[in-house]
Amino acid sequence: MSIDKAYNNWAEQYDSNLNKTRDLDQKATIETLEKYNFENVLELGCGTEKNTQWLLNKASKIIGLDFSDEMLNKAKEKISSENVIFQKADLTKNWDVENGFADLITSSLTLEHIEDLNHIFRQANLKMKNEGIFFISELHPFKQYSGSKAKYETEDGIHELEVYTHHISEYMEKANQNGFSLIELNEWFDEDNKELSRLISFVFKK
Structure with a gap:
């Protein structure tokens, strides 16, 4: 099942199902972000607006990108602020956002569905102001090594989503190659x- 179709199907129950991740x-x-100041935010994989x-x-303007129509519909039902724009986007393509827009880019539980991290960091560099920060929160690769992946339960059984494992060294390498520290x-x-961490998060600075 394609990622966008899977999340379209998941959207109705995404907010209500038990989901530790x-x-x-x-x-x-x-x-992580409560200690930073930011005005313009680009939210990658905004989903149903759980973080928006x-x-x-704190922000004066947010652009939320997601590949799922149904996830975005849920987000729009909950937030109608003129300071927030939700738009459908394929993050594996060039992002339709003004260059230098963001002083904060966030990506939560999204990059496991994207194979090419280099493209993500390259686009993030383009869309971000100098001195901006890039916050990434993902399922820990150690958790992935143990067999964990994004999944949801339906009447037909459990549906597992297609995912890619990105090692910590890969995040570091691709970030560095694209101007982030x-x-x-x-x-x-x-x-x-407390023995096996569920998530890993990074804050990179341009």
Whole structure:
């Protein structure tokens, strides 16, 4: 099943289903970004706006990109602010956003669905102001090594999504090649499992 079709099917239950990864990502996003100042935000894989509302408390303008029509429809139902634009986008293509727009770019639980990280960092560099920051939160590759991946349950059974494993060294290498330096790296654990981290997050600076 294609990624956009899978997320279209998942959209109706995405916010309500038990999902430790989704909830921990929201915690990681808030705890990491609350100490930074930003005005213009480009949110990659904004989904149903699970992080957009919080970002709007600090930002003056947000552009949320996602490849799923149904996820975007859910987001639009919940946020109608003139300061937020939701638009459908294929992140593997060139992003239809003004160059130098963002002082913050976020990507949450999105890059596991994208094979070419170099393209993501190259586009992020184009769309970001100098001194801007790029926040990435993803399923930890250690978690992927153990067999974990994005999935959701339906009446027909569990549907697993196509994913790619990106090693920590790959994030570092592609970021460096495209003009970013690492300023923060954190690992995030479930409350009931402190041995295997669920998420990894990076903050890169242009």
